[in-house]
Each structure stands twice: as structure tokens, then as C-alpha cells.
Amino acid sequence: MTYQHPLSKYVRVDRMPHIFCPGCGCGQIMNVMLQAVDELKRDINKIVFVGGVGCNSRQVCWINGYAMHGLHGRAFAWATGIVLANPELKVIVLTGDGDCAAIGGNHFIHSARRNIDMTVVVCNNFNYGMTGGQAAPTTPLGIHTTTTPFGNYENPFDLCELAKAAGATYVSRWSTLTYPQLFRSFKKGIERKGFSFIEVLSACPTNYGRRELKSSDPLVNMNNIKEITITEKKASKLSPEELKGKIILGDFYEVEKPTFYEEYKKLIEPARKKFKKI
């Protein structure tokens, strides 16, 4: 008997294997996300998977649904066009720290501000994995990358704070090691209306690991994620000194607000009343 993976119906099996390195978090994100889609019984034909450029964005190429890929940073703007052209569609944006916060930063904050109905999954692996491990807008201070050989001297973004300030209506951060929380977060992000932002901290053994941890061993890299993260609940009991260098995980924020399209369509009737046929 041939074994079939329970998620294979959502995957372009004919083009396996994928390109992710051993220990990379992108495959885990894809796995959890598709499980969420499956559990919610969402029709994959009514979802569009959108990725710009980068490792996490690349996973849309293996999903057996409508997908867009290949312009760095523009995933949010594509998603805006898709969801406004057909509000019945669910759009899931798969992006990375560079795609989302550097080259796509402007589209990111404005999609959040407008509360465009999309689920955003950012894989934050603290560096540009696909291009060889350069420093990213999320690289913590002091970290060694191929462009910060003496340690990073640029302040990193806190993507969740940024998303919240920009107007996201759901913000959470987990890691590829906090599987149940991530699963719950994905389900919530996909189910709800509005701009849902989920940051997933992930290992990048090939690039981040080799330069900073001096190891591309998946376990060493995953343990590092475990060591540098702490849940919101545990963090609340620690002093700022004790929290130094730690990244807090949790469901940070949720608020109900009308989406862009919900507000927009209210104006159709008033505009039509102004129309004068000559």
C-alpha cells in the first residue's frame, strides 16, 4: 500500500521535492497553514496564495491552488488588487522579513492601515536566506551575517509592533516550535475578516546558523529559536534585565474594524445618486 500524505491534495505533488534546506522553517509553516485550511474545510479553489520573492514566498509554488509569485515586495499590493476585485476570495500572503519589512514595507503598512482583508504569514528568520544570508531589517543587534561580518549595528524592526501601529486588526507572533499556538493562530487569521498579521520565527540553518551559530545542524538552530523566545505569560513575570535579548511570543492584539471594502461599498449608493444622465 502506498502511503499518501493527508495534505497531499493541497500540494503540487508532481513537482516535489521542494527547495527548502534541512531544518528550514518554511516547510513547517506550509504544513501548519495547510492543516489549518484543511481543518477549517476552506475550499482551496477560493483561496489565492500570494508570495513575493524569498524562501517563504517561494512555498506558493508548491501549493495546489491559485498562486502568484515573483516580484520582490509586491505581494501586499497584489493581494490588495485581488481582494478588492473579488471580495469573495480569501487571500493568504506568504512573505519573509525582507519581502515584508524592507522592499515591501510601504505596501505592508498601507495594507494594514486600510484593513484590507488578507491573512499575512511572515517567516522571520532574521536574514536574507535566499540570497546568501545578508542582514535584514529584523536582524538583531550584534548578529553576524554576510553583510555584517563584525556584528549587526542597525536597529531591527519589531514587526508586530509595526503591524499594530499601522492598523492591523489581528497581530500574533509564534515560532515554528510552538506548533499548537501557531495552528490556532493560522485558523484564526484565515477565519476572520480584516488584516491579520502572523509573524513566525524560524530557523535558517544554512545561512543564519552557519554564520551566527557556527552550525547548520537543524537541532542547534531550532534550539536557538527556543532559547531566544519566551511566551507573553512567562515574560510578564520577568524584569526588563532578565528579558534582554528575548523575543516575546503571543497573541498580542485583536480588534474588530470594518474592512476597506466594507466601507467602500457603502459609498456606491450616494455616488449613484449624484449621477446625472445628460
Place this chain on the structure above:
Amino acid sequence: MEEEKKYLLSPGNYFMMGNEAIVEGALYAGCRFFAAYPITPASEIGERMSTRMLQVGGVFIQMEDELGSISSLIGASFAGKKAMTATSDVGFSLMQEGLSYGVNCEVPLVVVNVQRTRGFIHSAHADVMQARWGPTGDHQMIVLIASSVQELFDLQIEAFNLSEQYRNPVILLTEEMTAHMREKLTIPPIEEIKIVNRKKPTVPPEKYLPYAADESGVPPMSTFGDGYNVLYTMNPHDERGYNVWSAEIYDKLVRRISNKIKRDADRIFRYKVDFLDDSEVLVISYGVTARSALEAVRRAREKGKRAGHIKLNTLWPSAERTIRELTQRAKKVIVPEMNMGQYVLEIERIVKREIISLTKTTGYPFSAQEIFEEIERVL
């Protein structure tokens, strides 16, 4: 759809600004998605769209920049809407990235570029070459240019039709002068307006190859949500849409995308000739220049000089065969342009004759007298 048609302007005569005619032409063409970033002298297009899109049941969104504008058009087009943006100058430069995606993934969409001089808002035709060669990679671009408010309306419909037919972005060029000009516009009866819509797949999803084309070179296009589940990637892709590297597949893809347009160049060519038959001197012009050029040729004719005029409404792809035929009998060709001489390079390439390039970069259009004097000088 019938409900939406109630909100189109009635057929008849109007006194209208060029930028407004662009909007009304787009709505007639079936455009239901507009995204743009404000830029003078294209801003009136977005301003009018903000009301008109609501009325016809479409979407207007003012994006955060031109990169976002063109990208949102791509998403909207895949989701089944006819989509357009309007920009100028540096805004057009920012859109070249999205246009390259549009070419490679074969996305129908329309970009209006109201050309201007830098900083101070006067007229220029300085983007003729950028419109052709702006996007990265091998490609063909369909570029139309209007010289009156009426032509802006007509060519806007044409632009959408061509983009749907060839699954390629189409650029409609104009310049500040025509875009801000107010003159007569006649909207014909709706049944006289020809509308082209993209080909849809006719085979079931499991048999559909999104990048397999018939002899036209244009593959049928599915719509997000219809179950065909296509992967669109700018990376080299095979007929399934999968990003794979194969020298042979890549070569085939690039050639098909270019050839589907290149081989139809003479069919895409829109132009008008005046006094062509016996002319010894031919003026070839486009945009607002064509108005002065035609007047100059008329003056020359009044003085018994054998001058003729070709007005170009399609700049790209250049119709080599047709242009060669039209210019066969002329001894000299004058190409007046509101730039340092851009399209004259293409005319020189096609027409092996004495070509006179007349350039003007003052922000003001040519007067008929300036072109007339040149005709007198060379005849």
C-alpha cells in the same frame, strides 16, 4: 452588468477635458478597477475615477505609490477585472517593474502616461523609448498615442481591447497639452463600440495548460476562484506555469511572448494619412504635434508644394511593412518630435531615406509655422 451600463455617459456630444475622456473611454471599455498615485498632469483621471468607479460598481483605490498601483492592477486583472492606472514621468519609471511582470505572466492591463517636462508641468514626448524599452527583459510593448480628446476616448477603448486580445500590458501615451485640453467629444451609440474580452479556457482544469497557446500565441486565461488553480510566476516557467529552468523551455517562452505581438505589428498599427499620394516630403508625427504638422502640410499644399502627413496612433510595435509602404514615394521625411529625437531612430531604421529630425524640448508644442518652414527648407 445592465445596472452598471446605466451609469455610462449617454451617446452624444460633450465638451470635455482629455483626462476626463480617458476615464469615460475606460468605463465604456469595461474597466472596473482603477488604482493610482497622484501625479500632475494625470491627477484628474484619478479624481474623476473616484466617483465614476463607485457609480459603475467598480473599484477605485489611491495606492501608496506607483509600484503598488501597477501591482494591484496585476492582482485585479488575474481576479477577472479590466484594470488601469494613470501616471506621468517618474511615476511611469516606477511602474516598469510591474510592467515586466505583466509582460512575463501575460497580464492584460492598461497604463496611461500623461507625459510632461520635469518639475514644471509642460508637454513633452520624452517617454517614447521608455514606453517601449522600460521593463526588464526581452519583450514587446503595445503603445498607443492620442492627439485629441476624441482620440483619447477612442484609443482608451482600443488599449483595453488590445490588452485583452494579446494578454499584454498596453500603454496609452498622451501629453499635458491634450490631457488638459477641452474640446468636443462624441460618444457613439454603445452598439457601435467594439469590446474585446480575454479568451477563457474551454477545457476542464485537469487538462488546462495555462501557458500553452494556439497559433495566435495567446493562451486562454482563467480567473482566480474558478478552480483552474494556476501558478503565476515571473520566473522562467513551462506550459504548466511551473517555475523550472530549461534553456529550451525558456527560449520558447520568450519567443512566444514577443512574437505574439511582433508578428501582428501591422494589424495593431493605427494611423491616418493626409495628402500622401504624390507627396515628395512626408511629415511623420504623433501626439499633439500631429495637429500642427497637419496644418503645416495644408499650408504647404496651398502654396503648391507636394507635402504629406502621416499621423501615428500606434508607436509600438512599429509596423515596419506598412511604414515602408507608406513612405515609398517620398524623397524626404521630416519627423518633428517633442524630445531630442526618439522615434526618428525607428523611422531611420525602417525607412532608408533622408530623414530630418526636428526636435523641441521647450515644453511647448510645435507651431504649424515651425514645421511649415522646415517643409519649405527641404523642398
